[in-house]
Amino acid sequence: MDGNGRWAARHGNTRTFGHEQGIEAVRSTVEGAGEIGISWLTLFAFSTENWSRPREEVEALMGLLVYAIEAETDNLMKNNVTVRVIGDTGMLPGHVKEKLHSCIDRLKNNTGLKVVLALSYSSKWEITEAVRKIAADACASKISPADINSELFEKYLSTAGIPDPELLIRTSGEYRISNFLLWQIAYSELYFTEKLWPDFRKEDLFEAIADFQCRERRFGMTSEQIAG
Numbered sequence: 001m002d003g004n005g006r007w008a009a010r011h012g013n014t015r016t017f018g019h020e021q022g023i024e025a026v027r028s029t030v031e032g033a034g035e036i037g038i039s040w041l042t043l044f045a046f047s048t049e050n051w052s053r054p055r056e057e058v059e060a061l062m063g064l065l066v067y068a069i070e071a072e073t074d075n076l077m078k079n080n081v082t083v084r085v086i087g088d089t090g091m092l093p094g095h096v097k098e099k100l101h102s103c104i105d106r107l108k109n110n111t112g113l114k115v116v117l118a119l120s121y122s123s124k125w126e127i128t129e130a131v132r133k134i135a136a137d138a139c140a141s142k143i144s145p146a147d148i149n150s151e152l153f154e155k156y157l158s159t160a161g162i163p164d165p166e167l168l169i170r171t172s173g174e175y176r177i178s179n180f181l182l183w184q185i186a187y188s189e190l191y192f193t194e195k196l197w198p199d200f201r202k203e204d205l206f207e208a209i210a211d212f213q214c215r216e217r218r219f220g221m222t223s224e225q226i227a228g
């Protein structure tokens, strides 16, 4: 969800105002994903690297997160949505963790769209943590080095149990991955749009999916094999 700051600058306003406007884009995207039967939607809301932003901006983003949870939980409940968080959540302030956990708990029996919030998340953090836990389990003889393969490795990632993304969308005309789901996007289709995140709406999601539907996903095979 990139481009909140540039959107704000173009509208002669503060970066916080840009983030606030980003919430409407989140609402529309979640609604659209539910409407068309998407099972999983992961939103990169705050990266490990974002902790290095000015203190006021970090505080504003944490405040917005709490505000969005309070304002949207009823709506998420009505729309049968569940929420899960991936990331180094120990870094989040206590009141943010509490709000998140009570929202997750309230929605836990829903059966529709599963929204994954990447918060204080970075792929290098996640992979390093996975390696640390694997090494600890090997030292404790719970696993042997010969057991380590990609299936086992995935069980140690924060996305364990979540399917790899089929489509990754990045807004704001930046052509970077920025430390997001590096392992999981090995075969994802990438879609870049010039739209800044606060202008993104469900119609833009549908456009990205229509583009995705025209792609041929070969997973290293040939077109003929896929057709067969």
Ligand code: FPP
Residues within 6 Å of the ligand: 001, 002, 003, 004, 005, 006, 007, 019, 020, 022, 023, 026, 043, 044, 045, 046, 047, 050, 061, 064, 065, 068, 069, 117, 172, 197
């Ligand atoms: C990137 O834009 C955006 C963020 C770091 C924050 C995203 C947060 C929201 C959309 C609001 C709250 C989210 C939820 C899930 C309720 P940027 O600040 O890097 O923009 P720039 O590159 O134009 O400066």
